[in-house]
Amino acid sequence: MKKTTAKDAKTFGDWAYLAIAKHYKKMVKHEVGVLADQDPEELHQMRVGMRRLRSAIAGFAPALSLPKASNSRKVGKIARILGELRDLDVLSETLTQHYQPLLPQAEQKPLDRVFKTINKRRGKTFDRVKSTLEGKSYRKLKQGFTKWLEQPEYRAIAQVPIPVVLPDLLLPQVSQILLHPGWLVGAEIEKETLKVVEISDPLSINKLLENDAAPLHDLRKEAKRSRYQMELFASFYGKEYKQQLSDIKEIQTILGEIQDSFVLAEFLNPLLKSNLADRMPALWEILVKTRQKKWHDWQILQQKFLNVKTRQNLRATVQKPTTSKVKSTRRRRSPARKKTS
Incomplete structure (x- = not known):
């Protein structure tokens, strides 16, 4: 079928399609980078894509008829798991860049122990992220969005x-x-x-x-x-x-x-x-x-x-x-x- 573009979008449904396509593609784009775990920006961008995808589903909900495996709740559940890892990255970055340089020597040693704890927790949290992104629920979620983007289904008000x-x-x-x-x-x-x-x-x-x-x-x-x-x-x-x-x-x-x-x-x-x-x-x-x-x-x-x-x-x-x-x-x-x- 002919894909909707911003140039020819006119209806509620057209704009719903554009929003979901944009943020879903952003989510999937950074998946490999997250699993490689070399650049924390990959995790940040994938999480942003998922949060905005969830927002698009909520904002356009009256027009949409999405597969059960690809609803807002399922997206939010996976985004929260990624969020736990992202929170640890932000915590470590904040301490390293904004606070550690300002602290006296007497407060550097306890901070070193804090970093060790963060790294230990991060390892366990990353394992959970990895198992989630390689798991059945996430695979079904992607399959649902891929199918919908190929053959989108809408409710009647999408024509407005x-x-x-x-x-x-x-x-x-x-x-x-x-x-x-x-x-x-x-x-x-x-x-x-x-x-x-x-x-x-x-x-x-x-x-x-x-x-x-x-x-x-x-x-x-x-x-x-x-x-x-x-x-x-x-x-x-x-x-x-x-x-x-x-x-x-x-x-x-x-x-x-x-x-x-x-x-x-x-x-x-x-x-x-x-x-x-x-x-x-x-x-x-x-x-x-x-x-x-x-x-x-x-x-x-x-x-x-x-x-x-x-x-x-x-x-x-x-x-x-x-x-x-x-x-x-x-x-x-x-x-x-x-x-x-």
């Missing part, structure tokens, strides 16, 4: 022109992120207005982040979902949409860096057999100062997204696709409407 359904696809996710309780961490309601509470003391910020780690981490995941879904349709919108997308990506990045600092501390504490602040005070001070800086960066975005105008603009933007792709699609459809009327 993409501009018609874009707002309906994006507005629910916009609501999800705007209504998230994580926005209220470190904020208060004053005279019916949401307001950020300024905190400058590093220890007070650290305590706040420890107490409210769960909603902030969950908001980070919601920002990631929103980013991935919005990126699927970025070509249908203009500059304002892309700026809003950039802000959401920044939310994910900043909250992720805060979360990573806590993950690092939680990983080190049991290995050091004592509190990080007592055993490695220089590293602890660096982490606290990093959290302070990231918290202030976060509050700038927090204040922006608590603003009524920002929220109204985001809702309004997704309801008005404005790019030339949408306009050209509408022009192509005009004769058809006239002919059938």
